[in-house]
Amino acid sequence: KITPIIRIRNNGSNPLSSITLKYRIGNHPEQEYTWTGNIGFLQSKNITLPEYLFTPxxxxxxxxxxxxxxQLQDEYRKNDTLTFQxxxxxxxxxxLNLWIKTDNKPEEITxxxxxxxxSLVASGGPYTEANTLIKETITVESEHCYQFSLYDAGGNGLCCANGLGFFTLFDDKNITIVEGTTFGSEVLAQFYSQSGVGIEDISTQNLFVIPNPAKHLAAINFNMTTMGKVTLNIYDMNGVRVSKTVSKIFPKGQQKLELNVEKMSSGIYLIEMIMPDQKVLRQRLIVL
Incomplete structure (x- = not known):
């Protein structure tokens, strides 16, 4: 069972006195709830929905x-739907590190x-610089549960009518919490903090990308413990392979592959490298 709590923001000129919401999980039956109260222009309010029972x-x-x-159909349907995994x-x-590449309307992002x-731990935005990579660093306490929320007042995320932007939230061990481009008006992600215990350090896997973010050329650096064949793939955020598969024999020792990213769209990519022992190394690549 789950008791959803959502945050409603009034982007219209009239106060909100009632909101009828419908919600479901997967193919389970839809539930309906009508909230009444008052939300003024550009004000927000958390609304707790009735408990929902489902098979996990x-x-x-x-x-x-x-x-x-x-009691009327929503006039602006673009930002009235929220999906959450x-x-x-x-x-x-x-x-934690939060990187946001703003689109043409940075003032819409918070x-x-x-x-x-x-309880509020950290916040940011709205921003003023369009098409700019913003880097925020956040420290949270250990052994706690948190929720990250990213809002777009325009209801179209960081893509595509207002240009192409993206966001990524990850920790200092390069573990991704959430990232994306198209998310409507809001994206949510929950996570649990711990002081490094039991968390895989991707840097020990000997796969580095320099510079990262990259705009022209990126060097993929990796270490070969023995001579053998390495297979390299690059995927976008939808899991679509965006480069031809590179399969090559490398000698033992430190190696470097140069990658031209000038023709790649701005965004977040995943570099996947399959080593001779079939161990798979992965690293995030951000293209400006």
Missing amino acids: QNPSTLKIYIDKVN LTDPKTVTTL WNIKTIDD
């Missing part, structure tokens, strides 16, 4: 959408990190 799957998709506002929260360290009891 991993992952399960929760879909919530607004059916009516003030219900998976076990990722365990990360206490030092974010926050809160504890599970809704």
Whole structure:
């Protein structure tokens, strides 16, 4: 069972006195709830939905959408739907990095990190510089659960009518919490913080990309413990391979591959390298 809590922001000129919401998980039956109260222009409010019973799957998709506002159909349907993947929260360290590449309307982007009891830990935005990579560093306490929220007041995420941007939230061990481009008006992600215990350090896998972010050329550096064949693939955020597979024999020792990213669209990519012993190394690549 789950008791969803969502945050509603009024981007219209009229106060909100009632909102009819519908929600479901996967193919389970849809539930309806009508909230009444008052939300003024550009004000926000958390709304707790009634408990929902379902058979868990991993992952399960929760879909919530607004059916009516003030007893009328919503005039702006672009930002009235929220989808959320219900998976076990990722365990990360206490030092987090949030990178946001703004689109042409940076003033629409805001974010926050809160504890599970809704206490504010960190926040940012709205921003003023368009098409700019913004890097935020956040420190959270260990042994706590948190929720990250990213909002777009325009309801179209960081793509595509206002240019192409992206965001990625990851810890100092390079563990990704959430990242993306298209998310409508809001994206949510929960995570659990821990002081590095039991967390895989990707840097020990000897795969580095320099510079990262890259705009022209990126050097993929890796170490070969023995001579053998290495297979390299690059995927976008949708899991689509965007480069030809490189399969080559490398000698033992430190190696470097140069990658021209000038023709790649701005965004986040995943470099996958299959080593001779079939061990798979992965690293994030950000193209500006």
